[in-house]
Amino acid sequence: MREEKFISELYLRLLWKCSKRERLEILHDMKEYFEIALSSGKTEKEICDELGSPKDVIRRIEKEEKQQEPNDTYTLEWLGRSIAAFAAVAILGFLITQLGHINFVILSLLMPVEGCLIWYIFGGKYFSSAWLMEKQETELKKILVLHIVYFIISISAAFYFINSSFDCEKWMWFVKEPSKYGLCLKNILLTVALLFVVMYVINMASFHKYTIAWYSLAIHAIGSICMIFGFLHMLSRISDPIQIIPMFIKSMLIYAEGVILALGFLYYSHKLIKKEK
Amino acid sequence: MDAQIKKGVLDMCILYCISQNEMYGYDIMQKMHQYFPDVNESTFYAILRRLNKEGSAETYFGAESNGPPRKYYRITEEGKIRLQANIKDWNNISSKVNEIGIK
Numbered sequence: 215m216r217e218e219k220f221i222s223e224l225y226l227r228l229l230w231k232c233s234k235r236e237r238l239e240i241l242h243d244m245k246e247y248f249e250i251a252l253s254s255g256k257t258e259k260e261i262c263d264e265l266g267s268p269k270d271v272i273r274r275i276e277k278e279e280k281q282q283e284p285n286d287t288y289t290l291e292w293l294g295r296s297i298a299a300f301a302a303v304a305i306l307g308f309l310i311t312q313l314g315h316i317n318f319v320i321l322s323l324l325m326p327v328e329g330c331l332i333w334y335i336f337g338g339k340y341f342s343s344a345w346l347m348e349k350q351e352t353e354l355k356k357i358l359v360l361h362i363v364y365f366i367i368s369i370s371a372a373f374y375f376i377n378s379s380f381d382c383e384k385w386m387w388f389v390k391e392p393s394k395y396g397l398c399l400k401n402i403l404l405t406v407a408l409l410f411v412v413m414y415v416i417n418m419a420s421f422h423k424y425t426i427a428w429y430s431l432a433i434h435a436i437g438s439i440c441m442i443f444g445f446l447h448m449l450s451r452i453s454d455p456i457q458i459i460p461m462f463i464k465s466m467l468i469y470a471e472g473v474i475l476a477l478g479f480l481y482y483s484h485k486l487i488k489k490e491k
Numbered sequence: 492m493d494a495q496i497k498k499g500v501l502d503m504c505i506l507y508c509i510s511q512n513e514m515y516g517y518d519i520m521q522k523m524h525q526y527f528p529d530v531n532e533s534t535f536y537a538i539l540r541r542l543n544k545e546g547s548a549e550t551y552f553g554a555e556s557n558g559p560p561r562k563y564y565r566i567t568e569e570g571k572i573r574l575q576a577n578i579k580d581w582n583n584i585s586s587k588v589n590e591i592g593i594k
Contacts, residue, residue, distance in 0.1 A: 243516060243536065246562060250517040253558070264524075264532050271533040278537040279544070 216258040217248050224268040240275070501530065501538055503577040506570055509548055515561040539564060547573050 224244060228237045244265075251261045265271055504526070508519060516539060520532040542548040547570030552560040566574065 240540075243562065246515075246559075247517050247520070247532075247536075249558070250515070250561070266531055266533055270531070271536070274531070274534050274537040275540060278534075278541040 216262050217252075220248075220262055220265075220268055221245060224271065227268055227272055244271070497530070499577065500581070501527070501535070502542065503574065503581060505535065505538055505542065506547060506566060506574040506577065509564050510566040510571065510574060513553075513563050513565045515553065515563045517561075519564060542570070546570070 221241060221244060225237070225241060228240060232240075247265070248258070248261055251264075252258070256264075266274075501523070505519060505523060508514060508522065514522070516536065519539060520535040523535045524530065524532050539548065543550060543564070546567060548564050549567050550562050550564055553563045554560055
């Protein structure tokens, strides 16, 4: 049990830090170490004490390798986080440009909640996936609940979009047979959404800790796809001059928020890296 | 042990060990830990990884009579040159230290 915990924690901590090849190599070496040590009569506890915590193991590896090459793993890490943050904000942009006035009010109330969530999940080192691991199970469950809420909001919004404001004729202004392609796209979107629900539920049930990080990324990636659709939708309405101005301002504000947030992440992570050095 | 001194010495000792015998990771870590009990096993692992990356050591999978193959480490030509240089430096330093009178 201890070995399993050690290996899975190590895996989670390595997720952001290095390439897949390196990660598998380190995991293999550690598994081998456990196997040989166990066969020589040591207990799992003794082995864990010997090696130190997974955090220590990674720290030692990093310390040795730092002298060799500058740490561009961090660059990747904060780049990934910034992109994720941007994508997360994008879904909000989509929702606001798509939904009606009443929903707009609700969404503006949800906005700070979403903001907190993003910071909670992606906000620099202390809220990274490895940080999640350090927390107790209850903390982890709390985060999962927040994710479900967020997930339900985005999926219901997606369904709302598909069912009520999906105007094939207008939306698919760039294809010759709008209704045909529009229907096709609608079906694809529905399938993707449903598949995602199923996958999410299955994985929630199996409760794999290290998949959480990927799920938050996946949710936000879907959000960014929705944003693109939303933007295309907006473009399709260009023929209406009265509507275009407030919509343009709205979406620009949202983009600005995304950029500010992304820059904030960049700055924050950069500061952390400097501090660590 | 002082970190600066330790780094060079540990590199040299590990390189020497794998130049004498081809050993698998666990073996090296255990053996080194016996000599340097205040240094953690995973530190030796980290050093082995670095030596491997730098090209002083290489790995291969050796067939075991029972159980899965293990990852063995052996010294490369580059590593041998480095080891010779390290030993020379070390002897030089220790003779100077002795000359001063530190025993």
